[in-house]
Structure formats: C-alpha cells, structure tokens
Amino acid sequence: MLLPPGTLEAFGLYMTRTSALVLAAPLLGLSISSSGAKVGLIAILAIVLYMAGGSPLGYSPGTFEFALLAGREVAIGLFLAMILHLVLLAVRVAGVMIGHEMSFNMASLVDPGTNESSPMIAFMYETLFLLGLLAANGHLWLVRALLASYDRAPVGSLDWSGSIPDTLTVMFSQLFKAGLTFAAPVMVLLSLVSVLMGVLIRTVPQINVIEFGFNMRVLGGLIALLLFAPWIAPASQQLLDALMTSLGQGLDALEVHHG
Numbered sequence: 001m002l003l004p005p006g007t008l009e010a011f012g013l014y015m016t017r018t019s020a021l022v023l024a025a026p027l028l029g030l031s032i033s034s035s036g037a038k039v040g041l042i043a044i045l046a047i048v049l050y051m052a053g054g055s056p057l058g059y060s061p062g063t064f065e066f067a068l069l070a071g072r073e074v075a076i077g078l079f080l081a082m083i084l085h086l087v088l089l090a091v092r093v094a095g096v097m098i099g100h101e102m103s104f105n106m107a108s109l110v111d112p113g114t115n116e117s118s119p120m121i122a123f124m125y126e127t128l129f130l131l132g133l134l135a136a137n138g139h140l141w142l143v144r145a146l147l148a149s150y151d152r153a154p155v156g157s158l159d160w161s162g163s164i165p166d167t168l169t170v171m172f173s174q175l176f177k178a179g180l181t182f183a184a185p186v187m188v189l190l191s192l193v194s195v196l197m198g199v200l201i202r203t204v205p206q207i208n209v210i211e212f213g214f215n216m217r218v219l220g221g222l223i224a225l226l227l228f229a230p231w232i233a234p235a236s237q238q239l240l241d242a243l244m245t246s247l248g249q250g251l252d253a254l255e256v257h258h259g
Contacts, residue, residue: 006057006156009066013155014054015046016070020077021146025084026130027139049147057156068158076153076254079164080145083250086171087243090179091129095122097183101190102221125182132236138243145247152255167253171246178242182235186224193220 019042022028028041061069099121133139153159197216201207 004056004058006059006061009061009069010054010057010155011046011050012066013069013073014050014150015042017073017077017149017155018042018046018049018146020074021080021142022077024078024081025142026088027084027133027142045143045146049150052147053150054155061156069156072158073155076149077146079168079254080142080149080247080250082168083171083246084142084243086168086175087239087246088126088129089172090175090239090242091125091182092122093176093179094183095119095125097180098186098190098221098225101187101194102217128232129236129239132233133240133243136240138240141244141247145251148251149254152251164253167249171249175239175242175246178239182239185228185231186221189224189227190217190220193217 022038022042022045096119099119102121193216
C-alpha cells in the first residue's frame with residue numbers, strides 16, 4: 001500500500017525539529033554521551049510525536065523548498081532548547097558572581113555535558129538545578145513543549161512569527177534578573193566581609209592583605225553558602241516557574257496567525 005503524498009517528507013520534518021531540540025537541550029542530547037542513544041531517542045520521539053498528531057503534507061515539495069522547510073524546523077527546535085539554556089545561564093551568572101567574590105573562579109571543573117571548563121560554584125549550582133529539574137520531570141516539560149509546538153507552528157509551512165527575537169530579549173532580561181536574585185543573599189554577606197576586611201586592614205596595616213583577604217573571602221563564602229543553603233530550594237522553584245512561563249511565551253511566539 002502506497003503512502004499518501006508527502007508522508008515521508010512530513011515525518012522527516014518532524015524528525016528534523018526533534019533532532020534540533022534533543023541535540024541542543026541540556027537535559028536531553030547534551031547529557032547523553034553515546035551517539036547511538038541520541039539517535040534512538042530522536043527516532044522514538046519523532047515516531048511517537050508524528051503518530052500523536054502528524055499528518056502528510058499532501059504534496060511532495062521540491063529539493064529547495066524542502067531545504068527551506070527543514071531549516072525552519074531546525075530553527076524552531078533550537079529556539080525551544082535556547083529557553084532552557086537561558087534558565088541555566090541565570091544559574092551560571094549567580095554561580096560565577098559568587099565564585100568571583102570568593103576567589104574561587106580560578107578553580108574550574110570540566111562539564112561532562114559540554115566538555116567546557118566551568119567555575120566550581122557555578123558548576124555546583126547548575127548541577128543542583130538540573131537535579132531539581134529532573135526531579136520535577138523537567139525533561140517531560142520539554143517533550144510536551146515540543147508536541148505543542150507542532151500545533152502552534154505546523155510543519156510544511158514557511159510562515160514565521162516575527163515576535164521570536166523580541167520574546168528572546170524579554171526572556172533574557174527576566175532570567176538574568178532571576179539569576180541576580182538567586183545570588184543576592186550570598187553576595188550581600190560577601191560584601192559585608194569585604195567591608196570588614198577593609199576596616200581590619202586600615203586598623204592593622206601589618207596584616208598580609210593578599211593572604212588574609214583570600215582566606216577571609218573563602219571562609220565568608222563558605223559560611224554564606226551554609227547559611228543560605230535552605231534558600232536554594234525556593235530560589236530553584238522560582239527558576240522552574242520561570243522556565244514554565246518562558247516555555248509558554250516561547251510557544252506563543254511560535255504560533256503563526258493566518259489572516
């Protein structure tokens with residue numbers, strides 16, 4: 001039995017968007033080291049999503065048109081993955097700021113997901129946030145967002161919403177502000193430590209500024225991290241809520257209105 005016209009092309013577009021999201025999202029492709037596992041995950045998701053709501057294009061597009069359609073699908077998949085990256089950027093900003101004040105940015109760890117060097121405090125915060133995201137089924141949120149994106153921006157169309165750049169700008173400002181809020185309690189205490197160091201150094205000039213300052217910053221930072229550890233959970237919950245809101249805004253930006 002022959003397939004309806006455009007069936008294979010429609011499935012190929014589904015797989016293209018799915019591949020872009022899976023390969024770029026931290027919780028999915030970036031966390032998987034095996035290429036075979038990535039290919040299997042992409043194939044399973046594409047088949048399930050196409051069976052859930054896919055339909056043939058109704059015609060067989062030419063090579064150039066199909067390339068344009070595939071490029072659109074890659075852009076949409078990367079856009080959805082970028083939303084999660086923006087949330088992680090907020091966590092990274094908080095960790096880098098705290099690590100800088102603690103003089104810990106010289107100590108870096110290699111992120112196994114990206115193979116990039118990351119400051120120790122930022123790596124710790126990102127790991128805690130990703131664990132919380134997994135505990136809250138964040139990976140399923142991304143899959144649901146991917147499924148909803150096919151309703152908002154169906155495959156086989158070259159229509160594009162012009163609000164995506166503006167949406168990304170708004171998300172970046174909101175999540176950057178959330179990152180500053182995440183780091184604010186520790187930063188305030190470390191600022192008080194800096195003021196105390198300045199007073200002690202002016203009072204006792206014989207103190208070795210470099211050695212004493214480094215030790216005080218590390219000690220003050222560790223005490224601050226211990227004191228404000230209970231705040232990590234509500235701060236992470238705020239970022240999770242921001243992720244859900246951002247996914248909704250992203251889907252709204254993808255929606256194409258025909259008039």
